[in-house]
Amino acid sequence: MRRRYLVTGGAGYVGSHVVAALADRGDEIVVIDNLRQGHRRAVLDGARLIEADLSDSARLDAVLAEGRWDGVLHFASLSLVGESMRQPFRYLMENAMAGIGLIDACVRHGIARFVLSSTANLFGSASGGPIAEDVAIDPGSPYGESKWMIERALLWADRLHGLRSARLRYFNAAGADPAGRLGEDHRPETHLIPLVIDAALGRRPPLEVFGDDYPTPDGTCIRDYVHVTDLAEAHLLALDQLDARSVTYNLGNGLGHSVLQVIEAVERVGGRRVPYTVAARRPGDPAVLVAASDLIRRETGWTPKHADLDHIVRTAWAWREKHPDGYGN
Ligand SMILES: NC(=O)c1ccc[n+]([C@@H]2O[C@H](COP(=O)([O-])OP(=O)(O)OC[C@H]3O[C@@H](n4cnc5c(N)ncnc54)[C@H](O)[C@@H]3O)[C@@H](O)[C@H]2O)c1
Missing domain, CATH: 3.40.50.720 (NAD(P)-binding Rossmann-like Domain)
Incomplete structure (x- = not known):
């Protein structure tokens, strides 16, 4: 029904x-x-x-x-x-x-x-x-x-x-709908991937990386x-x-990626350099936030099909490139 x-x-x-x-x-x-x-x-x-x-x-x-x-x-x-x-x-x-x-x-x-x-x-x-x-x-x-x-x-x-x-x-x-129907358009945008893409496309000033002295392999925050x-x-x-x-x-995917790894993924996918500067840490930002999603996987069979970071970025890039003004006004 x-x-x-x-x-x-x-x-x-x-x-x-x-x-x-x-x-x-x-x-x-x-x-x-x-x-x-x-x-x-x-x-x-x-x-x-x-x-x-x-x-x-x-x-x-x-x-x-x-x-x-x-x-x-x-x-x-x-x-x-x-x-x-x-x-x-x-x-x-x-x-x-x-x-x-x-x-x-x-x-x-x-x-x-x-x-x-x-x-x-x-x-x-x-x-x-x-x-x-x-x-x-x-x-x-x-x-x-x-x-x-x-x-x-x-x-x-x-x-x-x-x-x-x-x-x-x-x-x-x-990321964005792989069929290209929908995407991410927050105003103001605060999410990393669209910010990095827009910096690469020259649509905003260089990206600010908040802190490179965290206890992570490259010093930047890791997220899932x-x-x-x-x-x-x-x-x-x-x-x-x-x-x-x-x-x-x-x-989450259970995979952590640092801010610098996201920047590198956008550079790979978009074929453009991402200009960025390093700024002070933001209060309250934990160094690492990664999910253990075993429970939903076990109980429902959920298996992320789009987990690869380059693929996530590719779908976001495709939507952003096609919709420079997002959904418009
Ligand atoms: N985007 C993320 O990474 C993320 C992560 C964790 C949790 N969440 C949660 O997921 C949900 C969706 O996130 P999102 O990124 O799509 O946010 P979004 O801002 O794009 O979507 C929220 C929508 O709710 C509408 N809205 C807000 N307050 C309303 C109200 N009082 N009455 C009617 N409509 C109202 C907004 O107009 C908007 O369309 C939110 O609850 C958010 O807290 C998002």
């Missing part, structure tokens, strides 16, 4: 790729997005876009009252770690209120499945080896804290109301870049798990 999902933030980067994956398999999708960060053109034909803010609870109730829903996927969020360090209470209030309000609405409307975009920022103080789900939570920022608050609310929604949820902690989402299409596949598999129980998964 054709399934029907409500997707908050589905006009954004990760959400739009998940909407495409759900629509590709024939599901019916309704997106709620205020378009503050998202883009109308990122919602592919076939999905319906409702331009609304999640704080508009009357609108949300009206949408949820429109018939049967097989689940809600919640991507909408303020997501800038640095901004959250400067505006902690805005992040704690807006993100937590939007998330908990949505959970409350789901319970009231009898929704059975909920998927949350959570984050590796829950493991702000972790260091060293790959991070599994049982590593102690210690959010690295008010942004991460707000995600933890929503994760906790989901735990209670399950215990008290039987709302099953998948809490998916993404490491660094990267996971292709956004692999992330989308993980959502589909996680949704299936919710027929039986709630789940929490850390989502």
Whole structure:
């Protein structure tokens, strides 16, 4: 039977790729997005876009009252770690209120499945080896804290109301739809790969590398870049798990790449030099953040198909080169 999902933030980067994956398999999708960060053109034909803010609870109730829903996927969020360090209470209030309000609405409307975009920022103080789900939570920022608050609310929604949820902690989402339909267009852009590509294409000043004195082989920070299409596949598999129980998964490739390795990959793929300067470390940036994703692999059979860094960069480069203004205005 054709399934029907409500997707908050589905006009954004990760959400739009998940909407495409759900629509590709024939599901019916309704997106709620205020378009503050998202883009109308990122919602592919076939999905319906409702331009609304999640704080508009009357609108949300009206949408949820429109018939049967097989689940809600919640991507909408303020997501800038640095901004959250400067505006902690805005992040704690807006993100937590939007998330908990949505959970409350789901319970009231009898929704059975909920998927949350959570984050590796829950493991702000972790260091060293790959991070599994049982590593102690210690959010690295008010942004991460707000995600933890929503994760906790989901735990209670399950215990008290039987709302099953998948809490998916993404490491660094990267790349673009290999079919070229969608890409990454954050404003401001803070993610490394599009920044490096734009520096290579001369569309922005030389890249700033924040710190080259970390305890890593080349001194720059190491992160786990996971292709956004692999992330989308993980959502589909996680949704299936919710027929039986709630789940929490850390989502990454388990491969760490340093900032300098990303720069080298962009130079290989694009055939251009990446101009960069070394700046001071940013407060709160851990040296290494790499996921141990054995649990989702074991329980769902998830296998990232786009894990190779050059391939990730190639898909991002192709979209960026073809869409110099991103999705436009
Ligand atoms: N991109 C990553 O690497 C990454 C890593 C970890 C976690 N996450 C989480 O994944 C989710 C998606 O990330 P993204 O990079 O696609 O972000 P994004 O900013 O591209 O997408 C978020 C979307 O939500 C919408 N939105 C925000 N607040 C809203 C509100 N109150 N009402 C309605 N719409 C609202 C925005 O307009 C945007 O389209 C976020 O929750 C983010 O915290 C992302």
